[in-house]
Amino acid sequence: MFASHGLSQADMVALSAAHTVGFSHCNKFSNRIYNFSPGNPVDPSLNKAYATQLQQMCPKDVDPDIAINMDPNTPRTFDNVYFxxxxxxxxxxxxxxxxxxxARxxxxxxxxxxxxxxxxxxxITAITKLGRVGVKTGNNGNIRSDCSVLN
Known part of the structure; x- marks a missing residue:
């Protein structure tokens, strides 16, 4: 999909680093720390200490308005710490x-x-390319009020 718009895999990896700033509500990742799979309640790719920290900040019945930083180390700095x-x-x-x-x-x-x-x-290169993809408007687009749900 993105390749047809001139975005490469490296561009998509670079754009993912936008998660170096901002926050997320606990319910957007709680499955990784409580219900990942039948044999692994916690996602095994998560650092164990980090998973414990997430569980402490986001207990099972946490208020849905509670949010935590997406980058636990430099949450207000746009940098390579994300990687x-x-x-x-x-x-x-x-x-x-x-x-x-x-591995890719x-x-x-x-x-x-x-x-x-x-x-x-x-x-910079990736976001410039993304800016050239074009904005969809009216019936050709969908402005989401919640990023994870298609309206």
Whole structure:
């Protein structure tokens, strides 16, 4: 889908790093820390200490308005720490952590974890390409009030 718009795999990895800033409500990732699979209630790709920290911040019956930082280390700085977190098993969402566990994207994650300037340049390139994809309006588009749900 994205390749048809000129976005490469590396572009998508770079754009995922937007998760280095911002927050998420607990219910958007609670399955990873409580109900991942029948044999593994906690996602085994999660750092154990990080999983425990998430469980403490987001107990099972937590208020749905409670939110935590997506980047546990530098949540207000747009930087390559997002990729360092992935190397440590500290990707908040499955879609983040898979960038490190998948052999196709892991080399890119490792490169950008070591080189903030290279990451920053890659992000600029990717976001510029994304800006050229085109905006859908009216009946041709869908503005989501909740990112995870199609209206």
């Amino acid at each position: 360092k977190n992935l190397e440590l098993g500290q990707g908040l969402f499955t879609s983040d952590q898979v960038l490190f566990t998948d 994207s892991q080399p890119t994650v490792k490169t950008w974890a070591k080189d903030n300037a290279a990451f920053q340049q890659a992000f």
